[in-house]
Amino acid sequence: MKNKFIVVEGLENAGKTTACNIIIDILNKYGIKREKILLTREPGGTPIAESLRTIITNQKQQEHITKITELLVIYAARAQLLDNVIKPALKCGKWVISDRHNLSSHAYQGGGRQLNSDLIDELSYIVLGDFYPDITFYLDITPDICLQRLKIQGNLDRIEQESLDFFERTRNFYLKKIQQNDNIIFIDATQSLDRVVQNLKKYLLNWLKNQ
Ligand SMILES: Nc1ncnc2c1ncn2[C@@H]1O[C@H](COP(=O)(O)OP(=O)(O)OP(=O)(O)O)[C@@H](O)[C@H]1O
Ligand SMILES: [Mg+2]
Structure with a gap:
């Protein structure tokens, strides 16, 4: 089977990092060795992209970051990571598993920040061209659960401090994009972690069998 590019998406604390590690375990059991799998994350995943990430996440910025700057910094980080x-x-x-990818920009900057979708489409095309994940797992939680889990976590970064409305708009954009794309698998992540893992296994194994 040819190596693949697998993405995990969702709101803050949806369980993305947990899911990435579960996917690696499943791939291992499926016979793909750990050294044949690369785990990465966005924004970040290279030294320069990780420093760009701190611009996005740092809650104590010296000046206001405009929406456009945020968008451009995220795409700059993505360009570094991709190439x-x-x-x-x-x-x-190698198989590549990414904790977030381009769909996050549509959801957060298009939905959350309400930036023009055409602008995001254009930047996507400039940076990614026709490069797409083979499959994306979207872990769906409600903004309420998102904020509840953030409260437990404490010490929130700049994006994590956003409002319920922001996360509502972001989630709605994710849900809209999913309806338009067959390569995105919806997983109800409001369920217990055990159920989420079971579903993830079911969908991933089924998909792998058909490759
Ligand atoms: N289905 C679930 N039910 C309850 N708690 C969960 C569930 N999934 C994840 N968690 C918990 O929520 C927290 C966040 O999980 P995780 O770090 O995997 O999420 P994330 O989406 O990667 O978060 P971040 O956006 O901060 O990177 C962890 O404490 C994890 O144990
Ligand atoms: Mg994470």
Whole structure:
């Protein structure tokens, strides 16, 4: 089977990092060795992209970050990650698992920040061209649960401090995009972690069998 690019998406604390690690376990059991799998995250995943991430997440910025700056910084980080890490890894036969990818920009900057969708489409095309994940798992939680889990976590970053409305708009955008794309698998992440893991396994194994 050819190596694949798998993405996990969702709101803050939806369980994305947990899901990425579960996917790696499932792939291992499916016979794909750990050294053949690269785990990365967005924004970030390269030294430069990780420093760009701190601009996005740092809650104590010296000045207001405009919506456009936020968008451009995220795409700059994505360009670094794509050309320096993801594409080379795929080229040498590795499976790539990414904790967030381009769909996050549509949801957060298009939905949450209400930036023009055409602008995001254009930037997507400039940075990614026709490069898409083979499959995306979207972990759906309600904004209420998102804020509840953030409260437990404490010490919130700049994006995590956003309002219920912001997360409502972001989630609605995710849900809209999912309806338009067959390669995005919806997983109800309001259920117990055990159920989420079961569903993830079911969908991933079924998909792998058909590759
Ligand atoms: N289905 C679930 N039910 C209850 N708690 C969960 C569930 N999934 C994840 N959690 C808990 O929520 C927290 C966040 O999980 P995780 O770090 O995987 O989410 P994340 O989406 O990667 O978060 P972040 O946006 O901060 O990166 C963890 O404490 C985890 O144990
Ligand atoms: Mg995480």
